[in-house]
Amino acid sequence: MNIKKDCSHRISKMHGNKYYFILISLFCCATNISAQETNEKDVPAKPAVYIPINIKTYEQAPQKFPLHICSMYPLGIHGQQSKNHIYNFSFSLLVGIVRGINGLQISGLYSQAPDGFNGLQIAGTGGNSAGRLKGVQIGGVTNYTVKMRGLQTAGFANAAADNAMGVQISGVVNGAGNIKGVQIAGVGSAAQNMDGIQIGGLSNLAQNMTGLQISGIYNRIDTLKGVSISIASFADTIAKGFSLSLANIVKQGYYIEWEISFADYANVALSYRMGTPKFYTVYTTGARFIGDNYWISGVGFGNRTPAGSRFNFQPELVFSLLFPTNFKNVQNVNETRLKLGIAFRISEIISISLAPSVYMKYENKQKTTGMGANLGLKIIKK
DSSP states (O other): OOHHHHHHHHHHHOTTOHHHHHHHHHHHHHHTOOOOOOOGGGSOOOOSSOOOOSOOOOSSOOEEEEEEEEEETTEETTGGGGGGEEEEEEEESSEEEOSEEEEEEEESSEEEOTTOEEEEEEESSEEEEEEEEEEEEEESSEEEEEEEEEEEEESSEEEEEEEEEEEEEESSEEEEEEEEEEEEESSEEEEEEEEEEEEESSEEEEEEEEEEEEESSEEEEEEEEEEEEEEEEEEEEEEEEEEEEEEEEESTTOEEEEEEEEESSOSEEEEEEEEETTEEEEEEEEEEOSSSOEEEEEEEEEOOEEOSSSEEEEEEEEEEEEEETTOOSOOOEEEEEEEEEEEEESSSSEEEEEEEEEEEEEETTEEEEEEEEEEEEEEEEO
């Protein structure tokens, strides 16, 4: 069987998941993994995401032995035959390669157990279990397994090519085919199907996301059923839930609205809304020239719910900063305002709105509260 040809065919079929393979490619380069011929009847069930590794299977049944000690494979108990043994305990000063582990495997640099692993695997650079992991993998650099049930923690990267249930924690990246559990990474995590929590310092990628996704900069999802929180979020479809992002882009059902308004807090203001009608991000900028003269700039979130054939209920929560129009004697002045808007649709794209509001304003460490309203003309882009 030509694994390289089979792997290329699988990768070409995984449309929309190219970022995942970029992630795994980094992992493979780090661990210097290459493909070799294997015996098809001994290979585990083909995973959803196939990653070739440098592990060879054998015709004969594995032998069991309680203890394995070596300096560096094959210089140890059973020599090269350690690859055909399943041990309860294995200690290798540098590199340890065995058939399987039911217990504990410790290696100064690298551990490998092709048939699977039950227990704890610790290695200075990384652990590799081509079959399935039930337990814990701790690698200074990388960890890899096909199936995982337990915990993977590594300084650089974790990868579970097929199904995973448990937790992946890494300093840089995590990758998984189908995972139920938690992914936490310093840079980012990627999964084909994610059911749980995904946390990345910079970004997260998921084809199908069910649960909570949090990143410092960017989230990318094909289908979201849950909550995505980031500075920027891009989703093909939000089937259920919402995206809490400053830049909230949704391919299916995307909602864009422009509004020019006149209000108690701004004589004239321009607002822009983006996201979905269920949950969108709103940006506002304006000025007040009667009474106190200042510029206002704000950001918030809102919802647009139909209330009959021509009316929409549109509540919003907006946080704003206020600056003097001459930008002199700038002080810390901010305002939080809850708007309860009603929009009347004149045509398919034009509406007029009236939004009573309550606000809380901080100026010179003094808090004031009050009520207001704004009248606006809205244009919806479809």
